[in-house]
Amino acid sequence: MALLTGSRNVPPHKRAKGYRHEADKFAAAGLTPVPSDKVSPPRVAECLIQLEATVNRIHAFGEPDSGVVAVDVQVVQVHVEENLLMPGTNRYLDPDKWDPLIMKFLEFYGGGHNLHPSRLAEGWGAPRRDSQLTAPDR
Structure with missing residues (x-):
């Protein structure tokens, strides 16, 4: 999935690195989309911890026109598989389980x-x- 992009027009710098367009990245990766609670993009059912976030700002960096960016987000919803939590809590991850x-x-x-x-x-x-x-x- 690493070299797939949802963009129909694959920029030359990505094409040169082996990227290709894939409209359905979930299917290509064998993953299951599930609806998010607070954002539009779906979550990945197979992930034990899922973060829903909104984008605050996108910062370009590196060489001009490199396409490399850092994305500043705000997490608005957290989903955690219950068996990853410390016994007797509903919000603390057990670091030995994840x-x-x-x-x-x-x-x-x-x-x-x-x-x-x-x-x-x-x-x-x-x-x-x-x-x-x-x-x-x-």
Whole structure:
């Protein structure tokens, strides 16, 4: 899904990195859309924690015309799978129960380990680190 865009007109700088238009990114990724409570875009049913947010401002940065932006948002609704909460609370996450997959410097990490190569890293020309991937025993 990393190299998909909902924009019909894929800018040349993205096309050069391997991006392509995909109208239905949910279907392409095998994910299930569910209605949001306070914003228009749908949430992803498979995500254990979901944040609904409104955009305050978009800040361009980097090289001119790079298309790189930072998005300043305000979270207006939080959805958390109940089994991730600390027992006896309705608002505190148990850090031992949630180990999110995160992207750090164009590579996927979980549990402090590099887990999977990134197609986005390929598009951006980042060097591969396949020999350093270490999946934890689970």
